[in-house]
Amino acid sequence: MLKTFIISFKLKNTYRVNSIIYSLKQFPIIKKILPDSLYKNKGLKIFANIISILVEIINIFIGKLLYILLMIVFVMSLYKTNQANTFIHIFTFLTFCGGLLNTYMLNPTKDKYYAIIIMNMDARKYGLANYYYKLIQVVIGFLPFTIIFGMMYHIPLWIKIALPFFVVSIKLIVMNYILNDFLKTKQATNENLPSKIVWSIVAICLLLAYLLPFVNIIINEVIFSFIFIISFILGIYSLVKIHNFSSYKQMYKQILTTKNVYATSNNTGTKAMKDMSLKQIELDKNYTSTKSGFAYFHDLFVKRHRKILTKAVKKQAIVIIFIFIAIIIGFKINADFKTSINNILLQYLPYFVFIMYCLNRSSSVTQAMFMNCDHSMLTYRIYKEPKVILGIFKERLKTLIIINLLPASLIGVGLAILLFLSGGTTNFLNYFVLVVSIIAMSIFFSVHYLVMYYLLQPYNVNTEIRSSTYKFVQALTYFVCYYMIQIKLPTISFGITMIIFCILYSLISLILVYKYAPKTFKLRI
Numbered sequence: 001m002l003k004t005f006i007i008s009f010k011l012k013n014t015y016r017v018n019s020i021i022y023s024l025k026q027f028p029i030i031k032k033i034l035p036d037s038l039y040k041n042k043g044l045k046i047f048a049n050i051i052s053i054l055v056e057i058i059n060i061f062i063g064k065l066l067y068i069l070l071m072i073v074f075v076m077s078l079y080k081t082n083q084a085n086t087f088i089h090i091f092t093f094l095t096f097c098g099g100l101l102n103t104y105m106l107n108p109t110k111d112k113y114y115a116i117i118i119m120n121m122d123a124r125k126y127g128l129a130n131y132y133y134k135l136i137q138v139v140i141g142f143l144p145f146t147i148i149f150g151m152m153y154h155i156p157l158w159i160k161i162a163l164p165f166f167v168v169s170i171k172l173i174v175m176n177y178i179l180n181d182f183l184k185t186k187q188a189t190n191e192n193l194p195s196k197i198v199w200s201i202v203a204i205c206l207l208l209a210y211l212l213p214f215v216n217i218i219i220n221e222v223i224f225s226f227i228f229i230i231s232f233i234l235g236i237y238s239l240v241k242i243h244n245f246s247s248y249k250q251m252y253k254q255i256l257t258t259k260n261v262y263a264t265s266n267n268t269g270t271k272a273m274k275d276m277s278l279k280q281i282e283l284d285k286n287y288t289s290t291k292s293g294f295a296y297f298h299d300l301f302v303k304r305h306r307k308i309l310t311k312a313v314k315k316q317a318i319v320i321i322f323i324f325i326a327i328i329i330g331f332k333i334n335a336d337f338k339t340s341i342n343n344i345l346l347q348y349l350p351y352f353v354f355i356m357y358c359l360n361r362s363s364s365v366t367q368a369m370f371m372n373c374d375h376s377m378l379t380y381r382i383y384k385e386p387k388v389i390l391g392i393f394k395e396r397l398k399t400l401i402i403i404n405l406l407p408a409s410l411i412g413v414g415l416a417i418l419l420f421l422s423g424g425t426t427n428f429l430n431y432f433v434l435v436v437s438i439i440a441m442s443i444f445f446s447v448h449y450l451v452m453y454y455l456l457q458p459y460n461v462n463t464e465i466r467s468s469t470y471k472f473v474q475a476l477t478y479f480v481c482y483y484m485i486q487i488k489l490p491t492i493s494f495g496i497t498m499i500i501f502c503i504l505y506s507l508i509s510l511i512l513v514y515k516y517a518p519k520t521f522k523l524r525i
Contacts, residue, residue, distance in 0.1 A: 064141040068149060070485060078340050079213040082220075084153045089218040091163060092227065093209035097202045099170035103178065104134040106191040106255060113256045116249075123249040128242075135171065139164045159221060159228075166228050169235030176238030179245050188254035214330055214337045294391030301373055302399055308368050309403055312361050316407040324414040331421060342422035345415055346430065349437065349494050350487035352411070356441040357481040359407050362400050362449030363474075369396065370459050378523045386518035393454060393513060400446040408442030433495035440502040448477065451509040454517040 072090045079086055105127055112130075115121045142164035150160030178189050194202075212218060219227070291299050302309065330337045344351075377383040412435035419425060419434060452474075458467035465471065487494075 060137050060141040061144070065145050068142075068145050070482070073149065074485060075210060078344065080336055080340075081213050081216055081218055084155045085218045085220045086213050087149065087153050087155065088159065088163075088221065088224050089213060090209045092166075092219055092224060093205045095167050095170050096205045097209075098167065099174040100198050100202055101191065101194060103171065103175055103189075103191045105131045105175060106178065106189055108190060108192065108255045108257075112252070116252050117256050123252045124246070127248045127252065131175075131242075135168050138167050138171070142167060156221060159224065162228050162232075165235075166231060169228075169231040169238075172235040172238040172242065173231065176241045179242060179247075179251075182251055183247065186250075188251045190255055211326070211330075214340075215334055294388065295395050298392055298395035298399070301369075305368065305372060308372075309361075309365055309399070312364065313403055313406050316359055317410055320407055320410045320414065324410075324418065327418060328421060338422040341418055342424075345419045345422070345434065346425060346491050347488050349434070349491045349498075350484040350489055352415075352438060353441060353484040353498075354481045355411075356408065356438065357445060357477070359411075360404055360442065360445035360449070362404065362446050365400060365403065366449055366453040370453075375459070378521075384518070384522060389454070389518050389521050390514060393450070393517065397447065397450055400450055401443055404442045404446050405439065408439050412436070412438035427492065430491050433492050433499075437491075437495035437498045440499045444502040444505060447506045447509050451513055454513050454521050457521050457523075460523060 068091075071094060072087060075090065076083060076086050112126070115126050116123050143161070146163040147160045149155075150157075150163075182188055327341065331341075374383075382388060415434045415438065416431045419431060425431070452470060456467050456470040456473065458465045458470035
């Protein structure tokens with residue numbers, strides 16, 4: 001099994017190195033410097049290997065640190081409960097979520113596909129070797145931070161050490177259940193496509209993790225001890241069952257199909273996505289429009305694709321309404337909860353930048369626009385003319401802003417209402433800033449993603465993302481928004497700054513689109 005792991009690790013590292021080199025070749029300035037024979041360059045490969053090692057270290061340690069900081073430590077400041085027990089409480093329920101959503105073994109990655117399907121490696125040895133490696137990563141990655149933060153919150157030493165093993169135990173239990181289910185149903189589970197039941201359980205666990213402390217209900221050390229002992233015993237039992245499982249080959253044959261492995265990057269994946277979207281396109285209705293020119297063309301597109309474009313935001317709106325209702329009910333139950341929410345609304349507005357980033361549908365909408373319209377239209381010369389590109393861009397921007405305005409307006413107005421109900425503020429401007437700044441954030445992301453799409457058009461004819469610059473800007477946007485979680489500023493000062501920034505950014509971005517989009521908005525090779 002060790003030999004199998006070494007081969008698989010080398011295979012994964014080679015794929016990662018080649019991906020890094022390919023990505024470097026895609027940057028506008030760098031691609032002109034690097035030669036076409038760069039894959040043979042030893043120096044560049046050494047550099048790529050160093051990056052690959054750093055990525056592996058980040059996966060082991062940095063990801064775990066950020067997870068604990070942002071998902072647990074930062075949130076704990078909102079509660080007036082015992083800090084040690086609150087840390088254990090949130091960690092426990094998030095572990096249940098992670099066990100369900102991240103199995104490691106059932107993720108249809110390309111390295112698994114190459115090794116098991118293409119190279120015909122022993123599926124059992126390959127699967128177990130990499131699974132055990134991931135579990136070891138979990139313990140090594142979590143242990144330093146559970147000890148450090150455990151010392152900060154005066155958590156008993158044995159619990160600090162037990163927490164990483166608790167994570168492993170839950171993953172083993174879930175994995176054993178999935179393998180047993182496969183033996184019964186002969187249907188393999190793809191962890192990238194969780195069922196509605198799984199999502200429901202995850203949602204319940206998240207609610208229990210973050211809402212129960214508001215009403216002073218938390219898991220204490222005694223309860224955790226009982227949960228850990230049971231899960232550890234079941235984990236050992238599950239480990240034996242997983243190790244002796246004999247149908248890995250049959251299971252991986254179902255999971256490692258080109259449809260799953262290349263779900264968003266080749267013809268098969270594109271066809272699957274198109275088939276799904278075609279079911280939601282309303283072609284059988286005689287839609288008409290009173291508009292003309294580019295507006296007419298876009299209006300028909302929006303009417304025929306309204307299910308794809310608006311389905312998600314309608315669901316978001318319903319969830320947002322329920323969340324606000326739950327918070328208002330919480331006001332009636334716990335007076336301290338009102339004080340905490342009031343403090344959040346007056347000091348933590350930067351946090352909502354990340355929330356609006358997560359809720360904004362512009363990235364998915366632009367992908368739908370490419371797949372169901374530009375994918376074909378960009379093959380016609382007339383569609384590449386500046387007048388056509390810019391005309392449709394204006395109509396699309398209006399549509400994106402309107403689509404994202406529903407959840408943004410609900411959040412903005414809802415926050416103002418919560419501020420009033422939680423004790424209010426002496427400065428009436430806070431109410432206005434809350435509403436307008438949230439809407440400004442929504443407009444910012446609408447502009448940002450559409451401008452990215454037009455200036456960096458990342459897709460080729462097979463709907464594969466071929467632009468490393470686009471991926472880099474996406475990642476940068478995510479990290480900036482994620483960083484905003486840690487910032488604490490008065491609502492008025494940050495809100496007004498955000499409104500002004502959104503206006504300036506939108507104006508500059510629109511100028512760039514009008515100047516460069518006719519050259520950049522084209523199909524990639």
